[in-house]
Amino acid sequence: MHALIRSSAMKNRENILEFSGLALGEHKLEYKLNKTFFSSSEISDLEGIHSTVVDVILKKANHMMELNLSFSGNLDTVCDISNDPFTLEISNKFSLIVRFGEKYNDDNPEILILSHREYEINLNQLFFELIALSIPMQRIKPEYQIEEE
Numbered sequence: 249m250h251a252l253i254r255s256s257a258m259k260n261r262e263n264i265l266e267f268s269g270l271a272l273g274e275h276k277l278e279y280k281l282n283k284t285f286f287s288s289s290e291i292s293d294l295e296g297i298h299s300t301v302v303d304v305i306l307k308k309a310n311h312m313m314e315l316n317l318s319f320s321g322n323l324d325t326v327c328d329i330s331n332d333p334f335t336l337e338i339s340n341k342f343s344l345i346v347r348f349g350e351k352y353n354d355d356n357p358e359i360l361i362l363s364h365r366e367y368e369i370n371l372n373q374l375f376f377e378l379i380a381l382s383i384p385m386q387r388i389k390p391e392y393q394i395e396e397e
Contacts, residue, residue: 263375265315268367270308277304281375289376293383296324297338302375313346317371317378327389334389340382344374 263279282299300321307314320339327334345359346369353361362369 263371264368265304265306265371266368267306267308267313270306272308272310275306275308277306278302279304279371279375281379285372285375286379289380291376291380294376294380297379298322298324300379302371302378304371311348315344315346315374317342317344317374319378319382321379323383323387325387327392328386329388329392332389336384336387338379338382338384340378342374342378 263285265277279302280299281302286294286297298321300319302317302319305316307316318339318341320337323336323338325334325336326332343358347359347361348364348366349361350363351361352363352366
């Protein structure tokens with residue numbers, strides 16, 4: 249996963265994580281994503297996703313944070329074998345380390361460096377990537393899947 253969209257560029261405040269006022273330790277957060285969220289993406293595969301909830305566990309320490317994101321949901325799609333419509337269950341999880349430095353850097357997909365002046369993170373891009381990467385290349389109805397031994 250890559251770049252987080254910084255909050256100063258976004259008007260929508262729904263998926264903003266304000267970490268500056270949170271105490272040290274673990275915080276459990278939920279973000280509800282609806283059809284409007286998915287329709288704002290340029291990724292056509294996200295069009296059939298049902299409204300879902302992304303669970304975020306934030307572990308805040310003095311000079312860093314760890315974000316653990318997870319979700320499970322459903323996608324209305326078409327079977328690649330039979331061309332029949334069906335609902336596919338999807339899920340994914342991802343962890344990201346957030347550190348603070350002189351300037352923003354997202355070169356490493358597992359570590360994000362924020363400026364010391366930052367006090368919040370816009371999670372939209374992480375949510376899009378978390379969900380988009382859960383969609384398999386082949387979409388096959390369960391009755392057509394071959395079990396591997």
